[in-house]
Amino acid sequence: MATSAGNEGRFGAGAPLRQRDLPALAHGRGALTVLLCAAVLLSLLRVPWGDDLVRPGGVAMVGQVLGGMLKPDLAPEVLGKAAAAAWQTIAYAVTGMTVALAMALPLGALASGTLVRNPVLRRVTMVLARGSLGLLRAIHELVWAWLFVAALGLSPVAAIAALAIPYAGILGRIYADLLNDVPPQPVTALQTTGAGLAITFLYARIPLALPDMISYTFYRFECGLRSAAILSFVGLGGLGFQIQIALDDLLFGRVATYLLVLVALILAVDTWSSQVRRRLTQ
């Protein structure tokens, strides 16, 4: 509908819109929006807003937690533990992402369908690669962590595998799309110089997609740090593990310290990635 309206506009400048050019669907969509908003508001009536919404002592507990947050425990012993845990979390995230990258690059390249000329073969490799990428990321890292801890015990390998597998699925999927969506002209230009698919991939697709790939990988590394911290809740060590112990002991000041360290880590990666991105886009 939009394109037909556009063509009309180009050739008959100033011509009045005809009845069939009016977007009839927008009407339906508007009504649907109103309906959905009403449904959300109505659902609020079903929430039991009674005194029993918050459990007894819950409010006091929240006060305690918030109080602890305002007074992070900065004792040298706690800071030492925080540093060691942060290091462990970083190590898990970096190693997990490295393995994820090694899996995502070949799978993503195959899933993009830009490496195979034969249409049937391309279809087959794309379906296989996209399918396995989907399988990898369909299961959450926490579930993978439980599985690997059950299979391997509390070993760093379990943490790294749990992180690497879903992240490979996510990265590979995005890489495939980015490699597919590069501007076509430089790619065709290389093909007319006689370069084959593999060489065109090296000299046009990868360099054209690289800035976006790197910036997305950084973003995912940030998510990986958070995931690595959470993974350690299953007992694998790291910031999450320390947070869990401190919570069990009701030491909210310590919880605050560990959370602050996690926030600092994320912010540091964010600063780093935006600097890299600036250099790439210049």
Add this chain to the structure above:
Amino acid sequence: MFELIGVTKRYGSHVALVPLDLTIADGETVAIVGPSGSGKTTLLHLLAGVVQPDRGVLAIAGRNARSIPHGRELSRLAGLMHQQYDLVPTLSVLHNVLAGRLGEWGFFKALFSLAFPQERQQAFEALERVGIGAKLYERTSRLSGGEQQRVALARLLLQNPRAILADEPVSSVDPARAEDIVRLLVQVAGEGQHTLVASLHSVPLALAHFQRVIGLRLGELAFDLPAHAVQQHHLADLYVLDQQTMPLVGEAVGH
């Protein structure tokens, strides 16, 4: 170099070229002028072998265009240069120029060259010929439009096709640079004894620098003359306003 006999091309219901007969000799420099949508780009794409005619026969270097395999063999006969240069902005100038050699290189040489550039001397010489040898190691995205067009030309020099086909090579650079680029294009084509066919928006540039000028209008040959024989009335007929079939012709005349 090129011989077209009754060549037609249409895209859907849009007729890009009506039956066209045309011969271009080895080493000729030919400019194609005409309003937007007159079939200039289609003609160049046909000559480059990237599209095939619907009807008629197109011979490139005496061979039926259909029988020339894409890839290396075609790249030795014809090289196409676009208005948007079609470089890879994130690669260095050196790699973009060396890309002209990719048809001749094997995969491993190409891969190795990304880390340890091969045939650097040739790339440097090509860049020197187009006047920007000093930019060898710069990132291509940092170059101006005119400089990028020179990189695209250097890439073609390394590809070394028998015919250079340039589609609106100067429509993205300012008029002062445009004259330089066209002069350079004609000069390097002459030095390397390449046939040169270029489509141009600017009639004065076509008349000043090319041996032969072809006027296309609505996919038809309006005129085909030596540059010195082109008269004002030829051009007036070429760009005459025709509201019914050419609603956008005003744009082309503005140039």
